Amino acid sequence: MKVLMNTLYDKLDEAKAFALSFTNFVYTYDDTCYFDFAEAPCPVCDRAKQNRDYLVPKANCKKPCGILSYLEFGVSPGLRDELIARFDITEDDFRPIRTKRGEIVYYQITPQHAMLPISKVNHWMPYRPCPKCGYQGYSHHDFENDKGEFYHYITQEALDEMHDLNVTFEWFHDAPLVVISRRVYDFLVEKYPRTHYVPFFLP
Numbered sequence: 001m002k003v004l005m006n007t008l009y010d011k012l013d014e015a016k017a018f019a020l021s022f023t024n025f026v027y028t029y030d031d032t033c034y035f036d037f038a039e040a041p042c043p044v045c046d047r048a049k050q051n052r053d054y055l056v057p058k059a060n061c062k063k064p065c066g067i068l069s070y071l072e073f074g075v076s077p078g079l080r081d082e083l084i085a086r087f088d089i090t091e092d093d094f095r096p097i098r099t100k101r102g103e104i105v106y107y108q109i110t111p112q113h114a115m116l117p118i119s120k121v122n123h124w125m126p127y128r129p130c131p132k133c134g135y136q137g138y139s140h141h142d143f144e145n146d147k148g149e150f151y152h153y154i155t156q157e158a159l160d161e162m163h164d165l166n167v168t169f170e171w172f173h174d175a176p177l178v179v180i181s182r183r184v185y186d187f188l189v190e191k192y193p194r195t196h197y198v199p200f201f202l203p
Contacts, residue, residue, distance in 0.1 A: 015199035
């Protein structure tokens, strides 16, 4: 099967890292909402913080990897175990997702390693920090190729310091980007050639 990413980007062999950008959604129960799993939002900036494991029906976890209905990423138990066995990735980089009966059916990707800042090279501008909770978000500028696909840049310093599974130092709309190394990307697209990612190139 043809690799989707090869049809979307030229010179993809020059990409050094990739942000997760899965397309299939994994939905939680109809009678739950985000604030069933999160602390009350900050009264100034309205930012909330997850404090419980997500609950998802087993029937909704059919794909090995997907984007959760709260715009975070997840993988199947089998894929999570493979990533831990093959790469510099640990159990701490995942959070279980359960059914209402308590069965683990998926894993939320929660990388513990934050990258060095790469805002300048990507033209991401910081907003003023929240005076109450200190949260500071960034504007999200995307570079776009001639096929209408987005990409980012990474500095050599950030690349040298990266782990196999990371989050960006910068946060956007209450979440950072989840960034994987080139070798994790190569592994994933070989197993799942129709998955989608956003490449990072050296400037």
